[in-house]
Amino acid sequence: MADTDTAPFWRTKSLEEMDSSEWESLCDGCGRCCLVKLQDEDTEAIAYTDIGCKLLDEFGCRCRDYPNRQAQIEDCVRLTPETVRAIDWLPPSCAYRLVEEGRDLYWWHHLVSGDRDTVHAAGVSVRGKVAALEDELPLEDFVDHMVRWPLRLPRGAMQRPAAQRRKG
Numbered sequence: 001m002a003d004t005d006t007a008p009f010w011r012t013k014s015l016e017e018m019d020s021s022e023w024e025s026l027c028d029g030c031g032r033c034c035l036v037k038l039q040d041e042d043t044e045a046i047a048y049t050d051i052g053c054k055l056l057d058e059f060g061c062r063c064r065d066y067p068n069r070q071a072q073i074e075d076c077v078r079l080t081p082e083t084v085r086a087i088d089w090l091p092p093s094c095a096y097r098l099v100e101e102g103r104d105l106y107w108w109h110h111l112v113s114g115d116r117d118t119v120h121a122a123g124v125s126v127r128g129k130v131a132a133l134e135d136e137l138p139l140e141d142f143v144d145h146m147v148r149w150p151l152r153l154p155r156g157a158m159q160r161p162a163a164q165r166r167k168g
């Protein structure tokens with residue numbers, strides 16, 4: 001039986017019940033949601049590209065102006081419990097999506113591992129995978145950068161490596 005007094009907040013609280021500090025800490029810092037996405041005009045299907053938003057720090061995988069992101073980037077989506085439920089393009093690894101779906105966080109999430117680098121070590125973050133930022137390429141080239149990996153979990157992301165298991 002789960003002990004709700006000691007279980008971590010993401011297992012016991014819904015997205016709505018989290019306070020602002022819990023909510024912010026839930027982001028794994030992968031940067032996947034900050035990749036440019038293209039929408040098919042006919043089918044409305046969303047495709048990821050390996051092009052980063054112009055505010056994305058490609059190494060740190062974080063927004064370079066998080067407090068002012070909506071003022072700077074018109075189509076930056078502010079995640080809320082409602083938007084997490086409404087948008088269908090959040091990566092399967094996204095912690096908000098996992099919690100909303102009643103699932104646990106993976107071993108590489110910093111709230112589990114205690115280390116903000118494990119999201120990079122597991123190959124989940126966009127570090128080393130961003131081909132360019134959106135202001136570095138002409139718009140007509142974006143279509144050549146469509147990729148599927150942001151909607152997949154990389155090999156090794158599912159199972160905690162032996163060294164991590166030993167740490168408990």
Ligand code: SF4
Pocket residue numbers: 026027028029030031032033034079090091093094095096
């Ligand atoms: S995909 Fe989810 S967990 Fe990853 S950076 Fe975006 S909001 Fe955070």
Ligand code: SF4
Pocket residue numbers: 033034035053054055056057062063064065066069070073076077
């Ligand atoms: S403005 Fe910041 S948070 Fe929004 S998509 Fe761009 S990099 Fe990501």
